[in-house]
Each structure stands twice: as structure tokens, then as C-alpha cells.
Amino acid sequence: MIKVAKGPIWGLGIAAALVAGSASAASWQDQLSSAASQLSQQNNSTSTTSSTQNGGLSLSSLTGLLNGGDKAVSANSMTNAAGVMSYCVQHNVVDNNVASVKDQVLSKLGLSSTTAQEQKTDYQQGLQGLLNTGNGQQLNLQSLSNSPMGEKVKTKACDVVLKQGKKYIGM
Numbered sequence: 001m002i003k004v005a006k007g008p009i010w011g012l013g014i015a016a017a018l019v020a021g022s023a024s025a026a027s028w029q030d031q032l033s034s035a036a037s038q039l040s041q042q043n044n045s046t047s048t049t050s051s052t053q054n055g056g057l058s059l060s061s062l063t064g065l066l067n068g069g070d071k072a073v074s075a076n077s078m079t080n081a082a083g084v085m086s087y088c089v090q091h092n093v094v095d096n097n098v099a100s101v102k103d104q105v106l107s108k109l110g111l112s113s114t115t116a117q118e119q120k121t122d123y124q125q126g127l128q129g130l131l132n133t134g135n136g137q138q139l140n141l142q143s144l145s146n147s148p149m150g151e152k153v154k155t156k157a158c159d160v161v162l163k164q165g166k167k168y169i170g171m
Contacts, residue, residue: 070160070163071133071134071135072133072134072135073131073133073139073153073156073157073160073161074133074134074160074161074164075126075131075132075133075134075161075164076132076133076134076136077122077132078105078109078164078165078168079109079111079120079122079123079126080122080123080125080126080130080131080132081105081126081161081164081165081168082102082105082106082109082111082123082126082165083120083122083123083124083125083126083127083128084126084129084131084141084157084158084161085098085101085102085105085126085158085161085162085165086102086126086127087126087127087128087129087141087142087158088158088161088162089102091129093141093154093155093158094155094158094159094162096159096162098158098162101162101165101166101169101171102165104165104169105165105168105169108168108169111123125138128142129141129142129143131157131161139153139157141154141157141158
């Protein structure tokens with residue numbers, strides 16, 4: 001009888017050890033999962049902060065805009081280009097005779113009066129620094145000023161839109 005009693009007790013001990021080991025593994029798995037979650041949240045918040053500083057664009061997106069052709073930062077309409085030129089003048093982004101070109105473009109578009117300008121949504125967007133690009137995207141120039149790379153993109157956009165304006169008025 002003693003042998004019979006030892007067998008089940010020993011078996012219960014092994015079962016208890018397995019259950020404890022299993023619980024310990026589950027606990028480790030939970031801790032690992034929790035740590036991974038926290039790390040992911042920290043990375044997302046860092047990424048969001050970085051993107052917010054660059055107007056919602058990643059560093060690679062900004063680099064792509066800088067290294068891409070002019071179409072990436074050109075206006076999709078002359079009324080938006082005129083608004084962006086006004087934005088560039090107001091914020092002293094470029095000095096290349098922008099005010100004169102902008103005034104000639106507005107005149108040619110029939111937008112010399114404030115009333116006419118207020119009726120054009122894409123012009124109003126341009127005034128706010130919203131460039132509707134030739135690629136069908138909207139680039140917020142105002143939010144790009146928070147980073148050196150953003151400043152370069154903004155300057156390039158103003159230069160490209162100025163070129164568009166000059167071409168439009170035959171300069």
C-alpha cells in the first residue's frame with residue numbers, strides 16, 4: 001500500500017509543477033506582450049510627433065518632394081498658384097519679384113478684386129498655404145515651417161509656383 005500511495009502523490013507533484021510552469025510561461029508571455037505593446041505605443045507617439053512637426057509628412061516624403069521633379073510641388077491650377085504666391089509673399093519665403101508676378105497673374109485670371117478672390121476656393125486655399133499639387137495631393141506649406149527640411153520644401157514649392165506664374169504671364 002505504501003507503494004501505491006507514493007505513485008499518485010508523485011504524479012500529483014509532477015502535475016502541480018507542470019501547472020505552475022505553464023502559469024509561469026503564460027505570465028512571461030503576458031509580460032512580453034505588454035512590453036511589446038508599450039514599445040509600439042512609444043514608437044507611434046514619436047512617429048506622430050515627428051510627422052506633426054513636418055506637416056504630417058515623413059522625412060522620406062519630404063526628401064521625395066525635394067528630390068522629385070517640379071510636378072510634385074507645382075500647383076494644379078493657376079488660381080491656387082496665385083494664392084500660394086500670395087502666401088509666399090506674406091511669409092517672405094522667396095524674394096524673386098513674386099509680388100509683381102502674383103499681381104499680373106491675378107489680373108490675367110480676372111481676380112484683381114477681393115470679391116472675385118473670395119469666390120475662388122482654390123485661391124483661398126493657396127492664401128492659407130495649401131498647395132494643391134499637380135500630383136493630386138494637398139501640401140500644407142504652413143505646417144512645414146517647423147523643420148529645416150520642411151523649410152527647404154516650402155522654398156522649393158514657392159519657387160516652382162513662381163515659375164508657373166511667370167510662364168503663365170509670358171515672362
